[in-house]
Amino acid sequence: MDEREIQTDPGTEKGEKESWSLFEWFQALVCSVLVVVLLFTFAIRLIGVDGLSMVPTLQHGDRLLVVNSLLYHDYRQGDIVIARKESLTADPIVKRVIAVGGQKVDIDFSTGTVYVDDMPLEEDYINELTLTDEGTQFPLWVPEGSVFLMGDNRNHSSDSRSSRLGTVDTRYLIGKAVLLLYPGVDSVSGKREFSRIGLLE
Incomplete structure (x- = not known):
């Protein structure tokens, strides 16, 4: 063959x-x-900051990387979070967690001091002292599964001091902001401060 x-x-x-x-x-x-x-x-979302309620930490137009609440749900005091509660606004809001479930919140509006569990907070992140009362009665105990939120620009922020918002059930939290990806225009300098890009604390 x-x-x-x-x-x-x-x-x-x-x-x-x-x-x-x-x-x-x-x-x-x-x-x-x-x-x-x-x-x-x-897992993650991109959220834009709308307004000046978190000045000086965040500026209007900042773009944030947010870890979804499906992955991050153990919220702690100091976390910057994105919440959605239509009793206040239809749009998501960016605020800081001041207290979590089981904690006591009190505010002395005459001195601008915020107390959590009878201890004054050291708030080096705020724009000015907390002098604006928005209707919530204090002292207040945060219900389990909820958080008490405030903006860093205390006297120009609608937050948990308002009876329209009050404490926020964590099921209304979209997630935790972990990273500033792109800066908005600074409200003081009028410029984009790219040195602000980085992790949020």
Whole structure:
């Protein structure tokens, strides 16, 4: 029996390799898009700051990276969070957690001092002392599963001092802001302070 060599067309082999490379590239692209979609659906979100209630920590127009409440739900005092409660506004609001469930909050509006569990808070992040009373009665005990929120720009912030908002059930929290990705225009200098980009505390 004659042994015959089967020869392949180099052009055909090259075409198959190119087709396979194109398929692999397309598959990688689809997987990457799917990962990004899942990440931004269940893990993180981008939120823009609207207003000046968190000055000086945050400025109007800041873009924040927010860890979704599905991943981060053990909220702590000092966390900067995004909340949604339509009794105050239909849009998400950015505030700081002042107290969590089981803690006592009191405010002396004559001195501008905030107390949590009868201890005055050291608040080096605020714009000015807390002098504005918005209707909530103090002292106040935060219900379990809720948080007490305030803006850092205390006298220009609608927050848990308002009877329209009050304490906020953690189910209304979208997540915790962890990173300033892009700065808005500073309300004092009128410029974008890119040195502010980074982790939020």
